[in-house]
Amino acid sequence: xxxxxxxxxxxxxxxxxxxxxxxxxxxxxxxxxxxxxxxxxxxxxxxxxxxxxxxxxxxxxxxxxxxxxxxxxxxxxxxxxxxxxxxxxxxxxxxxxxxxxxxxxxxxxxxxxxxxxxxxxxxxxxxxxxxxxxxxxxxxxxxxxxxxxxxxxxxxxxxxxxxxxxxxxxxxxxxxxxxxxxxxxxxxxxxxxxxxxxxxxxxxxxxxxxxxxxxxxxxxxxxxxxxxxxxxxxxxxxxxxxxxxxxxxxxxxxxxxxxxxxxxxxxxxxxxxxxxxxxxxxxxxxxxxxxxxxxxxxxxxxxxxxxxxxxxxxxxxxxxxxxxxxxxxx
Numbered sequence: 001x002x003x004x005x006x007x008x009x010x011x012x013x014x015x016x017x018x019x020x021x022x023x024x025x026x027x028x029x030x031x032x033x034x035x036x037x038x039x040x041x042x043x044x045x046x047x048x049x050x051x052x053x054x055x056x057x058x059x060x061x062x063x064x065x066x067x068x069x070x071x072x073x074x075x076x077x078x079x080x081x082x083x084x085x086x087x088x089x090x091x092x093x094x095x096x097x098x099x100x101x102x103x104x105x106x107x108x109x110x111x112x113x114x115x116x117x118x119x120x121x122x123x124x125x126x127x128x129x130x131x132x133x134x135x136x137x138x139x140x141x142x143x144x145x146x147x148x149x150x151x152x153x154x155x156x157x158x159x160x161x162x163x164x165x166x167x168x169x170x171x172x173x174x175x176x177x178x179x180x181x182x183x184x185x186x187x188x189x190x191x192x193x194x195x196x197x198x199x200x201x202x203x204x205x206x207x208x209x210x211x212x213x214x215x216x217x218x219x220x221x222x223x224x225x226x227x228x229x230x231x232x233x234x235x236x237x238x239x240x241x242x243x244x245x246x247x248x249x250x251x252x253x254x255x256x257x258x259x260x261x262x263x264x265x266x267x268x269x270x271x272x273x274x275x276x277x278x279x280x281x282x283x284x285x286x287x288x289x290x291x292x293x294x295x296x297x298x299x300x301x302x303x304x305x306x307x308x309x310x311x312x313x314x315x316x317x318x319x320x321x322x323x324x325x326x327x328x329x330x
Contacts, residue, residue, distance in 0.1 A: 127260045130256040
């Protein structure tokens with residue numbers, strides 16, 4: 001009898017092990033089959049902005065690569081916080097992804113409370129694109145270059161102001177970073193987007209504008225605006241005559257408005273790896289790079305590690321700028 005019991009137990013354990021192996025084998029094809037239904041790219045801004053445009057440029061080729069529809073959903077509000085919070089709470093199954101901008105690294109320091117943690121709640125997939133910010137004036141301003149602006153601002157404290165697309169936007173912070181690094185005073189005049197800020201400079205109601213390159217390319221190319229400097233690490237292809245701040249001797253002032261793709265934390269690595277591989281491949285295509293360039297952004301195919309490093313670098317950088325400039329949004 002003991003031997004029969006022993007044999008029965010051994011058979012039971014063997015059957016259980018076989019079932020586990022069988023279950024694992026059944027799970028592997030299910031994971032490999034991702035995606036089995038449409039994938040949603042949730043954009044945390046309204047339609048028509050740079051983040052939305054780059055998401056819609058990515059959608060069709062990503063749909064083709066995945067073999068499933070890719071849906072663009074706009075969920076705007078609270079400076080991007082509503083959309084980012086929604087994806088932070090979404091199921092980590094690879095079917096709801098976040099397309100966001102530099103607000104991802106700015107908002108945790110700008111707002112008293114945000115519905116996400118940039119390190120804990122998301123898995124980086126890739127930066128999509130980046131655009132330097134541009135400091136520009138009217139050609140009739142009497143300011144020929146950035147050194148002129150700095151000299152005049154120091155000679156006439158309180159005289160100059162500058163427009164930006166809004167409080168806490170990367171162009172706003174780029175303007176504050178320029179002030180901190182050069183010791184000049186300029187009053188910030190926030191607008192409800194790049195369009196109104198551009199119109200204010202055209203009308204002469206502000207002296208200077210700080211804006212993402214893509215938002216004022218038409219005015220720069222037509223000669224309506226004069227670019228004094230751009231904030232990227234290298235000269236932009238579409239603005240070869242605009243020097244970088246580093247070229248002008250202003251160190252530690254580089255900044256970009258970047259757009260990026262994230263998955264909720266906990267998303268399986270096999271899904272993140274698949275998405276990253278497809279997205280990076282798409283961003284390296286000449287046709288994608290040209291479309292992004294026409295939209296005012298340089299395609300950046302840096303994958304999960306590149307985006308993770310960007311977030312790790314920029315969260316503390318903008319925290320310092322926000323603290324020193326005493327910027328706050330309730």
